[in-house]
Amino acid sequence: MGSSALKHNSPKSPRQTRSIAPFLLTFFILFGIWLLLSGRFDGLHISLGVISCLIVAFLSSDLLFTSSETKGMTVTWLRFLRYIPWLLHQVFLANIHVLYLTFHPRMMDLIDPEIIRFRSKLKSNISLLTFANSITLTPGTITVYVSVYGDFQVHAIDKPSGRPLPGEMEERVGRIFSE
Amino acid sequence: MNIIVIIFLVLGLIFFTGGSVGIIRFPDFYSRLHPAGKLDTTGLLMTMLAAALYTIQDFSTESLLTGLKIMLIVVFVFITGPTATHAIVDAGIRAGLRPWTKKEKAD
Helix, strand or coil, X not given: CCCCCHHHHCCCCHHHHCCHHHHHHXXXXXXXXXXXXXXXXXXXXXXXXXXXXXXXXXXXXXXXXXXXXXXXXXXXXXXXXXXXXXXXXXXXXXXXXXXXXXXXXXXXXXXXCEEEEEECCCCCHHHXXXXXXXXXXXXXXXXXXXXXXXXXXXXXXXXXXXXXXXXXXXXXXXXXXXX | CHHHHHHHHHHHHHHHHHHXXXXXXXXXXXXXXXXXXXXXXXXXXXXXXXXXXXXXXXXXXXXXXXXXXXXXXXXXXXXXXXXXXXXXXXXXXXXXXXXXXXHHHHC
8 A cells, every 4th residue: 555645646536547436435425424314215315425425426526436456455543443433442541541630639749741752664645544543543642843854743742642642553553555 | 233232232331431430530621532533433433323213223225324324424424524634633732732742741
């Protein structure tokens, strides 16, 4: 998986190499959301939904899936779905930790805010983005800055929150995007 | 079923309370964002889960759709929450505000 945003400068425009798969995928995602939000299943509403979803999918399918290679994408999405429960578990654990800090009477002694700098092994834009958002989502750490080369600055509320970085989360994000 | 809903609601409210108390108690701008941005996310997850469970109690297509819509709120907040927190932190760093550390307190 290469970084898709950088490859847009190649001589072939992405529109030419694009297959039908991103278009169909966009259409089904949009139509699913339409059905969910409208909640009416009669002919008029469904046909209106199909028409508008077709138009929007035609215009913007290359925005949602910038990469023209779709073969590895299904696997990536499946691995991403498997990553979410682990992330939620981590978020929950870390939330309890911050909650404990908040109500602790001697909170000022426990916390020790600092900015951690490290360089990530991850290369592609999408994996860096996922990693940075995962860090921010985990309480006790906020991503301050990420460069294209993977330089991270993370604000950590105390030592235990910042210690696991980059660590296991980076490993797992790397495994999703097979890096 | 009602008991589960109540448990989730109370848990969510505890997280919300923690977030609000944290905003007051933490020492500086950056560390205040930790409880503000994240405890709210979990609090929202809990309360919305409770609302969704309460809605699908009398099971029908309508109530299922409403429950799914409520869970969609959680998904959107989980995407926008970290992004907004990061934007605020980034703005703070760009404006030149130095994070509070233990060492500065010792001076």
